[in-house]
Amino acid sequence: MAVVPPRQVAVLSMANYDEVCEAGGVQAGEEALVALRELAISCGVDAGYMRALNASTLLLRLDDLSRADFLEVLQKMIDRIDSLVVPSIPSLPLVVRVGAMSERAMRSLVNDAALDLLSYMNHLDCPAAFLTGDAKDDWGTVDTSDIEFISHEQLKYMDAFTGMLTIERFFDLLQYALDNLQEGQSNLAVLFFDIDDFKSYNRTYSHEDGDRLLLFLAQQIRDAFEGDVVCHLSIDRFAVLTNSPDIVRKCAAIHSATRAFSASFAPEVKCGIYQLHSQMRSAAIALDCAKLACESIKGRYDVAYHLFDDNLKERLFTRRYVAHHAERAVNDGWIRTFAQPVMNTQTGELCGFEALARWDDPDRGLLSPAVFIPTLEEAHLIHKLDLCVVEQVCQHLAQRREQGLPVVPASVNLSRLDFGLCNVLDLICKACERWGIDHSLLSIEITESALHGGSNLRYEMDRFRAAGFEVWMDDFGCGYSSLNLLKDYDFDVLKVDMEFLRDMEANERSKKILLSVLEMARKLGIRTLVEGVETPAQRDFLRAAGCDMMQGYLFGRPAPIELNLC
Numbered sequence: 114m115a116v117v118p119p120r121q122v123a124v125l126s127m128a129n130y131d132e133v134c135e136a137g138g139v140q141a142g143e144e145a146l147v148a149l150r151e152l153a154i155s156c157g158v159d160a161g162y163m164r165a166l167n168a169s170t171l172l173l174r175l176d177d178l179s180r181a182d183f184l185e186v187l188q189k190m191i192d193r194i195d196s197l198v199v200p201s202i203p204s205l206p207l208v209v210r211v212g213a214m215s216e217r218a219m220r221s222l223v224n225d226a227a228l229d230l231l232s233y234m235n236h237l238d239c240p241a242a243f244l245t246g247d248a249k250d251d252w253g254t255v256d257t258s259d260i261e262f263i264s265h266e267q268l269k270y271m272d273a274f275t276g277m278l279t280i281e282r283f284f285d286l287l288q289y290a291l292d293n294l295q296e297g298q299s300n301l302a303v304l305f306f307d308i309d310d311f312k313s314y315n316r317t318y319s320h321e322d323g324d325r326l327l328l329f330l331a332q333q334i335r336d337a338f339e340g341d342v343v344c345h346l347s348i349d350r351f352a353v354l355t356n357s358p359d360i361v362r363k364c365a366a367i368h369s370a371t372r373a374f375s376a377s378f379a380p381e382v383k384c385g386i387y388q389l390h391s392q393m394r395s396a397a398i399a400l401d402c403a404k405l406a407c408e409s410i411k412g413r414y415d416v417a418y419h420l421f422d423d424n425l426k427e428r429l430f431t432r433r434y435v436a437h438h439a440e441r442a443v444n445d446g447w448i449r450t451f452a453q454p455v456m457n458t459q460t461g462e463l464c465g466f467e468a469l470a471r472w473d474d475p476d477r478g479l480l481s482p483a484v485f486i487p488t489l490e491e492a493h494l495i496h497k498l499d500l501c502v503v504e505q506v507c508q509h510l511a512q513r514r515e516q517g518l519p520v521v522p523a524s525v526n527l528s529r530l531d532f533g534l535c536n537v538l539d540l541i542c543k544a545c546e547r548w549g550i551d552h553s554l555l556s557i558e559i560t561e562s563a564l565h566g567g568s569n570l571r572y573e574m575d576r577f578r579a580a581g582f583e584v585w586m587d588d589f590g591c592g593y594s595s596l597n598l599l600k601d602y603d604f605d606v607l608k609v610d611m612e613f614l615r616d617m618e619a620n621e622r623s624k625k626i627l628l629s630v631l632e633m634a635r636k637l638g639i640r641t642l643v644e645g646v647e648t649p650a651q652r653d654f655l656r657a658a659g660c661d662m663m664q665g666y667l668f669g670r671p672a673p674i675e676l677n678l679c
């Protein structure tokens with residue numbers, strides 16, 4: 114039997130279902146749905162034509178009605194929705210939306226437009242939304258004053274979750290604005306909103322709570338920038354194109370309203386602001402600038418917004434520059450190895466050094482790893498840098514040996530990506546062989562975060578250890594589940610993140626945690642190294658705590674390996 118497509122469809126949807134359930138439990142929600150059913154029946158809809166789409170929505174398929182009767186039913190429903198209540202909580206009015214689709218609209222539908230319309234309706238201020246096929250749709254006698262008409266085309270631009278524009282549409286409009294910007298005209302700005310650590314919010318509460326926070330923020334943004342172009346970019350990110358003269362005040366208001374949304378968590382929403390000007394040609398770059406401005410204040414609790422400025426421009430420029438020159442840098446010897454001494458805590462003697470990479474740029478001078486490591490990882494060239502450092506370390510150790518100077522072991526940093534990009538163990542073994550370096554003189558440092566990739570890193574690490582290299586866990590304590598890693602992986606040394614030491618003086622708990630970590634490592638037979646030692650007091654504390662090794666500015670900053678005394 115052929116399936117006949119519906120001709121006339123209406124939806125009745127509760128906009129405040131969550132609120133109803135909060136006030137009266139799921140039972141109240143069920144009562145409310147019954148109230149919707151009764152409303153539909155009282156307006157002449159046959160119960161057999163109703164279907165609950167979900168807990169808060171009824172779909173009414175009204176194919177049998179004549180056009181005039183269909184319109185009459187709609188009008189009745191719109192007239193009556195204001196008086197609906199849930200019997201068990203009469204003080205809370207039920208907020209209901211009526212949606213309808215015309216015959217023309219139905220004919221041109223490709224997918225489940227009833228659902229799209231429904232999500233759209235939930236973001237509306239007016240009680241009804243009708244999906245129209247085109248301008249010629251005839252809604253007959255229905256009073257149109259309270260109805261929002263929307264075409265299927267428009268619905269496609271709508272993000273179903275928030276009712277804002279989709280990212281594609283936002284880019285189109287932003288590009289259009291840029292293409293038509295006059296010289297000297299600069300009252301348009303792009304804003305980028307992002308919630309700091311939204312993942313934690315989801316984890317602390319639930320995904321439903323997370324969704325509620327997002328919808329709340331979406332509403333705040335929409336209200337503050339009414340009439341402007343607002344867009345839901347991705348999970349917890351939003352963008353706005355606005356000519357408001359009052360952006361800063363609005364951002365601050367959104368920031369404090371969002372904080373107040375959950376008193377115990379105080380979600381931090383940050384905003385990056387980028388003022389458009391006629392030299393800017395690309396929508397993607399303009400949004401990127403706003404994003405960068407937003408990222409620059411991540412984790413800072415005292416600021417709600419940041420304007421893209423020259424400082425950020427320089428950082429963006431450097432990032433691009435690094436991306437373009439990455440290949441050259443690793444192939445043409447721009448990468449230089451610096452060394453930082455590692456001390457034996459108990460004897461106070463030098464016992465090793467960490468090799469740290471620098472990018473020695475012919476035009477821009479020395480660049481720090483924070484600038485180039487992420488870019489090289491993105492470009493999948495990081496293994497070349499890491500092997501370059503290994504080569505320089507081996508060469509250095511061989512030279513010292515030849516000159517009859519004392520030799521101490523070195524540790525090198527490896528990126529998680531190295532293991533997928535090349536046979537890193539094999540290549541490091543070959544470098545050692547070339548320079549005649551014993552494997553016991555080289556340790557590899559892997560950051561804790563790398564181990565969350567879930568790859569077969571454990572197998573790789575076992576191979577390194579079997580080949581006679583020590584494996585050290587770097588930045589211990591700054592990731593999520595450090596303790597689990599200790600259970601699952603074999604390490605020779607635990608490098609404790611410098612934040613613990615930094616915090617110690619002000620925070621008694623940090624001190625206790627640090628002591629427990631050192632104690633636990635000792636019980637597990639893992640040696641310990643604490644990074645970031647800057648004061649004699651910190652050194653003395655670590656010595657008393659039984660820590661094995663120390664590293665930090667107190668003993669020496671990273672310096673070119675050839676000038677270093679280790």
Ligand code: C2E
Nearest residue numbers: 469470481482499502526527528645646647664665666671
């Ligand atoms: P990391 O491995 O945790 O390196 C320690 C960082 O702390 C170094 O920064 C070092 O200069 C700094 N530091 C050392 N002592 C102190 C101190 O007392 N106080 C303070 N405030 N800082 C101290 P650097 O050299 O900028 O390196 C940053 C990060 O870049 C490294 O963190 C490492 O994750 C990465 N990195 C550096 N070289 C390489 C490399 O060759 N390969 C890979 N894959 N990553 C590297």
Ligand code: CA
Nearest residue numbers: 467526558587
């Ligand atoms: Ca390291």
Ligand code: CA
Nearest residue numbers: 587588608644
């Ligand atoms: Ca570290």
